[in-house]
Amino acid sequence: MNERHVDILIIGAGPAGLAAAISARECGIESLLVVEREKDAGGILRQCIHNGFGLHRFKEELTGPEYAQRDIDKASELGIEIECSTTVLSVSPDRVVTCVSASKGLQIIHAKAIVLAMGCRERPRGALCTPGTRCSGIYSAGTAQRFVNLEGFMPGKRVVILGSGDIGLIMARRMTLQGAKVLACVEIMPYSSGLNRNIVQCLHDYDIPLYLSHTVTDIKGRERLEGVTVAEVDDKRNPIPGTEIEFDCDTLLLSCGLIPENELSLGAGVEISPATSGAVVNETFETSVPGVFACGNVLHVHDLVDHVSNESFKAGAAAAAYVRNEQHASPMIAVKDGDGVRGTVPQQIRSDTDQPVDLMFRPSAVFRNSAVVVECGGKELVRKKSMILTPGEMALVTLTPEMLNNLPADSITVRIDSSL
Amino acid sequence: MNMTADIILIGSGITGCAVARELSRFNASVLVLDRGSDLAEGATKANSGIVHAGYDAVPGTKKALYNVRGANMYESLASELGVPYRRCGALVLAFDEEDKKTISGLKSRGETNGVTGLEILDRETLLKLEPNLNPEVVAALSVPTSAIVSPYEMAFALADDAALNGVQFRFDEEVVSVSKDPDGGFTVHTARETLRCKVLVNCAGASGAEIHNQLSEEKLTMIHRRGQYYLLDRAAKQPFDRTVFQCPSVMGKGVLVSPTVHGNLLLGPTAEDIDDPLDTATTSSGLSDILKKAARTWSGLSVRTNITNFSGVRAHLPADDFVVGPCEGCPGYFEAIGIESPGLSSAPAIGLDLAGMIAGYLSLSRKEQTVPYPVPPVPFHDMTPEQREQAIQQDPSYGNIICRCEVVTEAEIRRAIRRPVGARSVDGVKRRTRAGMGRCQGGFCLPRVAAIISEETGIPLKEVTKNGGNSLLLSDTIESFLKKGDRDHE
Secondary structure (H helix, E strand, O other): OEEEEEEEEEEOOOHHHHHHHHHHHHOOOOOEEEEOOOOOOOHHHHHOOOEEEOOOOOOOOEEHHHHHHHHHHHHHHOOOEEEOOEEEEEEOOOOEEEEEEOOOEEEEEEEEEEEEOOOEEEOOHHHHOOOEOOOEOEEEHHHHHHHHHHHOEEOOOEEEEEOOOHHHHHHHHHHHHOOOEEEEEEEOOOOOOOOHHHHHHHHHHHOOOEEEOEEEEEEEOOOEOOEEEEEEEOOOOOEOOOOOEEEOOOEEEEOOOEEEOOHHHHHOOOOEOOOOOOEOOOOOOEOOOOOEEEOHHHOOOOOOHHHHHHHHHHHHHHHHHHHOOOOOOOOEEEEEEOOOEEEEEOOEEEOOOOOOEEEEEEEOOOEEEEEEEEEEOOEEEEEEEEEEEOOOOOEEEEEOHHHHOOOOOOEEEEEEEOOO | OOOOEEEEEEOOOHHHHHHHHHHOOEOOOEEEEOOOOOOOOOHHHOOOOEEOOOOOOOOOOHHHHHHHHHHHHHHHHHHHHOOOEEOOOEEEEEOOHHHHHHHHHHHHHHHHHOOOOOEEEEHHHHHHHOOOEOOOOOEEEEEOOOEEEOHHHHHHHHHHHHHHOOOEEEOOOOEEEEEEOOOOOEEEEEOOOEEEEEEEEEOOHHHHHHHHHHHOOOOOOOEEEEEEEEEEOOOOOOOOOOEEEOOOEOOEOOOEEEEOOOOOEEEEOOOEEEOOOOOOOEOHHHHHHHHHHHHHHEOOOOOOOEEEEEEEEEEEOOOOOOEEEEOOOOOOEEEEEOOOOOHHHHHHHHHHHHHHHHHHHHOOOEOOOOOOOOOOOOOHHHOOHHHHHHHHHHOHHHHOEEEOOOOEEHHHHHHHHHOOOOOOOHHHHHHHHOOOOOOOOOOOOHHHHHHHHHHHHOOOHHHOEOOOOOOEOOOEEHHHHHHHHHHHHO
């Protein structure tokens, strides 16, 4: 069997894996390998041909493939080895990775450090338990995006979109521009889970109605989809009888949330947070398994790739420091979710950190004119006011080393103060 | 008109496939017709996948006879054909004194039917065996010979074996009418063609009574009884090692919670009488009913890891028994109808019996040699590292993982299409390989599976279907779609 030893193995060559690899190489790691299951690097950005990527990082509006290409070019300039068409089958707690490809067969890779950058997957219909028939014409929004943007095929002509996640919104516009009729975007929550700019640019600009507090209650069609029933829901998300609207459509796209793809992480014994469905990490993005790091959408689902890259640069640098034994044990500060806050990452911070730490989380509801507050033992460390906080946009608050060194307690709490 | 085949068999569910395989051992030409685009598209693809031990059927009925005989054939048949099968045992739970009487009745009924190993377990023993059981349980019937199997994979293997031995299969052939000819043969009109045969065999599942009533004076009414299910991800921790039933009622064996041979968890079925035998929709009331009932078995019930819901329709006859054999007053016409539970368990025995009767009627001789069933390859998912390495060395497409959730390789998908009765649709590939059966439900692999089907079969990509008919995946290429769109606006 093909065996190999590397300092750092990075799983996934999407924006997270590429940034981690670039950063690790720039920190001087020579023995570095990226494995990617698709035949090309770039991850999901390859099919995101719309623009709006890179505003923070490059101060430019790029398409997904353009954004990815910058990192691919940089990686190639740095001589980083990327093995595509290679699927990782397992990761062990002692960092032995088994992967498989047609060209090299089964490979066993021993790594001093691993960066998990596998991304996420879309929630399928089963996760929603939507009743009805099991006809064709029902796709997750990302699958439809791949058919249109990479394969050059339209999945259908009359479209309803369930869920208002960003990919669904982008596909509403894409399908419209391509000649399909998008009849409605249906969201079970009273607010959209997508970015506001996507609501405006992808729905409003094309007169596509957004039905908030509505869901699909029935799916009809024996062979191909023939229609869906949409109904309003009450505050417990149960359909309200008498509010049904029938849509005559041949396509239903699901954009109902993304799930970090952590099956490999679980096999490695990485502790998973129920709030994010991603690994529990410290501020260097190291997981509960020493030498295993996680970044990007496998850690928590982002809405901006710029944030993915930023976090992954840090994870790559931390993996490099781990390989060189530059890390040291130090007491940990636990980061807790308070009122209005879900899934803060990182969940732990070393008390003697010498770098600023970004806390990222999703508000649990819509808050207007409120503030993000970080507290420790009754003492307010930081207060950041905000006009609007919504679950669709990740919130971020930065803590300085000065705030974190010499805290009065061993945990801090992030909460939203909506009493303003 | 010349005979199309000596024997025409209608229906390629588990029963039809079992009969076809047994008929393939005789010197006769056999043609199997199915209205679906693939094998096993009816109740065979949507049932609990249980090989029942035989404690439930009333002694003396055909259900009891074929269940016990069929169940005894399963282990060796599954191993011969490489079909996933596991004797995991079953429990029938009792929650009160009434239930206790029921399970002790089932025990003696089972013993009369010839089921071995039946035992009543007390609460303490039960909770030790299955700690996730509802602690309100008071006793249970333990059925160690109860087993689980992949029902559609069993049908695929039986059909492949039959095809290797000369049986022909034709799909998208809906039988419109059948009639008895003066020469003793039969004429079969399908939506596409007219066919003739000496012997007609009805294994038509939900349509069994319709065909029967065209040939018999004794009319039958079929009740279509739908059963809905939840199927949970195999990554979820299994709460039970055994199939767990509640006490049966007149509507059937009740809601079960059972592991599947692939390591998923199955909850269901409901039992609702419906008008349309093809209505395999799920309903919100049916799904919530399952949750309510399954919670009685499994107190920690959670369907957070649900990956799909589905339903199948049972072919129930009011007499509550199978009809198997020659039909009185219509020589040459044989049938197996009303094959609801325990139909999966009974199929091998029904196949053997019915084929024997037909061979006797036509005075068929046994073939001197049969084509042996090739040893099916171990799925890549279940291979050892050494087996994987060897498989990739022999065929590099084993190194190309198409379905990441279920770890299905390109080689396996191509093989599924090239099997004797091969897959022609995305669902056909899914049921033969498990590609698309995992937690993302084909979100990632669907475009790649569709492309491989197109490549292997020559069907243009935009004509590849989910499961035949008009279940097209794609509308058109983006270029011609735009052009057509422009025309529509003019």
